[in-house]
Structures are given as C-alpha cells and as structure tokens.
Amino acid sequence: MTLVVPFDGSDLAESALVRATAFDAVFDEGVVAVTVVPRENTEYARGADWIEDDEYFDLSTVVGRLEDHVESIAPDARYRYETVGQYASAGTITKRVRRIARDEDASIVVVGSENAGHLTVSISSIGGGIAADDAYDVLIVRSQHPSKVEKVQEASPTTGRSGPDSTE
16 A cells, blocks of 8 residues: 655645655555656646746656655655656546556545635646545645644654653
C-alpha cells in the first residue's frame, strides 16, 4: 500500500506532498508522487510553470524538473510520471491518475485542490474525479499551510514518542 500524491508542482500539490510525507511517518507505506504529462503541449507546460515562457516542450526537461522538485520536498518519495496525448482532457488525466493509484495499491490519495468543499467537480481540477474512486481513501488539501501535521508527527512511533499523552 502507498500514499499517492498527484503532483503538478503547484503550491497545493507541494502541500499535499508535505502532508503525505508526514502521514507516511505514521503509516510507513511509502509515498509516490505522480504526474500525468500531456505530450508536446508547450502551452500546458508553460501554464503549469513546468517550462519558461521562452522554452519549448521537452519531456525530459519537464520530468527532470518535476522529479527534482519532488525530491527537494520529499527526498524519500518515489516519483512516477506517465504521458497522455497532447490535448488530453482533464477527464483523461483524471482517469490516468486513478489507474496509477490502483496500480500503486494506494491506501490514500492526497490531492491538493482549492475547490474542495466549494464545488463537487470542477472543470479546472482533477480532484473530483479522483475522489470518485472507492478503491482508496482521499485526503483533500485545501490550504498551503500545515494544519495539524505537527500532531501527526508527534504521535508517530518514528519520533520516539508513544502518543500525545506520553511523558517522554
């Protein structure tokens, strides 16, 4: 079982990865950050800040930068990417993330989504489609700032404490 994080490099994806890493300290399942990349879509890559305005799409550049970004946030996380067609819809990307989550035997998918709680499904977000799969639980991160992550870390057996009531 793993904790899967759809990762596009956005602030909320970073927050989701941080939270997944903190939860992994308790669950000890491993974290997999996944990106679905539309092939040769320069406009999409620029919009996602994967490449600069004066650059053209290069898959190895995009994937290398995203992998480095994941490693800078969560050095123990594994990075995985897959490609889809150049003009893949949000639905296609969502289906691919769901398939990857099932392939990775995800126990939880941690999604960064600012629309959670406001819209059930958003055209601009893949979060609603991912949450529709009942093969795994879904944790939706709506804020870039940690909330109660420290409490999870304090309760973790890897921190040397046995719980919140511990006298250690």
